[in-house]
Amino acid sequence: SREVKLAVIPGDGIGVEVVAEAMKVLDAVTAGSDIRFSKTPFSLGAARYLETGDTLTDADLDAIKEHDAIVLGAVGGVPGDPRLKDANIERGLLLKLRFELDHYVNLRPSKLYPGAPGPLANPGEIDFVVVREGTEGPYVGNGGAIRKGTPHEVANETSVNTAFGVERVVRYAFALAERRRNKLTLVHKTNVLVHAGGIWQRIVREVAQEHPDVAVDYLHVDAATIFLVTNPDRFDVIVTDNLFGDILTDLAGAITGGIGLAASGNINPDGAFPSMFEPVHGSAPDIAGQQKADPTAAILSIAMLLDHLGLHAESARVTRAVEEDIADRGDAARTTAQIGDAIVARLQA
Ligand code: NAD
Ligand code: IPM
Ligand code: MN
Numbered sequence: 001s002r003e004v005k006l007a008v009i010p011g012d013g014i015g016v017e018v019v020a021e022a023m024k025v026l027d028a029v030t031a032g033s034d035i036r037f038s039k040t041p042f043s044l045g046a047a048r049y050l051e052t053g054d055t056l057t058d059a060d061l062d063a064i065k066e067h068d069a070i071v072l073g074a075v076g077g078v079p080g081d082p083r084l085k086d087a088n089i090e091r092g093l094l095l096k097l098r099f100e101l102d103h104y105v106n107l108r109p110s111k112l113y114p115g116a117p118g119p120l121a122n123p124g125e126i127d128f129v130v131v132r133e134g135t136e137g138p139y140v141g142n143g144g145a146i147r148k149g150t151p152h153e154v155a156n157e158t159s160v161n162t163a164f165g166v167e168r169v170v171r172y173a174f175a176l177a178e179r180r181r182n183k184l185t186l187v188h189k190t191n192v193l194v195h196a197g198g199i200w201q202r203i204v205r206e207v208a209q210e211h212p213d214v215a216v217d218y219l220h221v222d223a224a225t226i227f228l229v230t231n232p233d234r235f236d237v238i239v240t241d242n243l244f245g246d247i248l249t250d251l252a253g254a255i256t257g258g259i260g261l262a263a264s265g266n267i268n269p270d271g272a273f274p275s276m277f278e279p280v281h282g283s284a285p286d287i288a289g290q291q292k293a294d295p296t297a298a299i300l301s302i303a304m305l306l307d308h309l310g311l312h313a314e315s316a317r318v319t320r321a322v323e324e325d326i327a328d329r330g331d332a333a334r335t336t337a338q339i340g341d342a343i344v345a346r347l348q349a
Pocket of ligand 3: 246
């Protein structure tokens with residue numbers, strides 16, 4: 001028998017609601033098998049900050065590192081809450097975890113499942129993966145402001161792109177393309193961001209030499225948003241930097257049935273640190289606490305977790321149950337728990 005130590009961070013808002021359903025699904029798919037998930041809940045997020053003033057302590061981080069993997073719901077408080085004025089939960093918790101645990105691959109698959117309520121009239125087959133760099137780019141916090149609050153204020157936010165950091169994620173993307181349909185699209189903005197874009201373009205060109213079977217394509221990020229809407233079936237693997245990947249994957253969620261279906265994994269491929277699985281969406285304060293959130297993204301993130309752990313049959317069962325649920329869901333409004341329960345029922349059938 002096998003024990004998997006899982007750190008569970010429900011977080012804030014709908015994060016709590018969708019993780020509850022994801023855990024039901026994890027329990028159902030492992031019931032009666034010899035795999036046991038031992039779960040450690042971590043109370044982190046805006047709620048914890050309001051209680052204790054802590055975002056992510058060293059002790060929290062050390063404890064999380066003792067686990068084999070992490071599931072996270074979403075973090076982020078209610079906008080405009082004056083008590084959160086000095087907090088930055090997103091940077092101090094979510095990005096800190098991605099950086100400290102070296103999650104350099106942010107894997108964000110997009111698939112249009114039959115029956116999913118996509119907004120496109122003629123979507124064709126949508127099945128691509130965005131490989132978003134997770135530890136560099138404009139997200140590193142290399143910035144500052146001078147003469148703050150004056151008419152002469154200057155505010156900078158520098159995008160950091162290292163050869164080491166770009167090469168490792170580009171290599172991952174090529175290997176992934178070889179396991180899929182042998183197509184890789186680099187998305188950047190090389191016409192304007194000549195330095196940051198230049199290093200990506202050069203490294204993709206170099207690594208491409210080792211993968212003659214992979215067809216390589218390049219799009220500026222603005223044009224990429226066009227083709228994601230008009231021709232999404234042209235994409236297989238998209239590799240891009242941290243910020244462009246963030247933006248493209250909300251759009252990718254929207255064209256495949258909504259952000260409530262979009263799953264992701266923050267992967268440390270070397271296995272030195274636990275990888276972290278979470279929906280692409282946030283804490284959705286506009287619908288939080290009302291059982292309106294779709295837990296499917298969180299549940300599909302469990303399928304990604306299972307795959308990552310080598311539990312491929314279990315992963316496939318979760319994906320199949322979700323696919324069946326999407327195919328049959330129709331227009332009737334269901335609560336978060338009703339969707340979770342319906343998917344669990346399919347797993348038990
Ligand atoms: P959001 O993803 O929370 O919400 C955007 C819109 O999508 C909202 O209308 C929301 O109701 C809807 N939505 C999101 N998830 C849904 C679901 N599962 N089912 C149905 N509808 C859903 O983005 P936002 O409003 O820009 O951000 C809210 C907070 O979440 C902010 O504090 C932000 O920083 C944070 N955030 C956190 C994460 C994360 O923890 N990984 C990701 C994105 C945003
Ligand atoms: C995401 C989120 C985060 C990001 C924020 C909350 C820091 O939008 O996971 O997509 O930008 O990566
Ligand atoms: Mn995002």
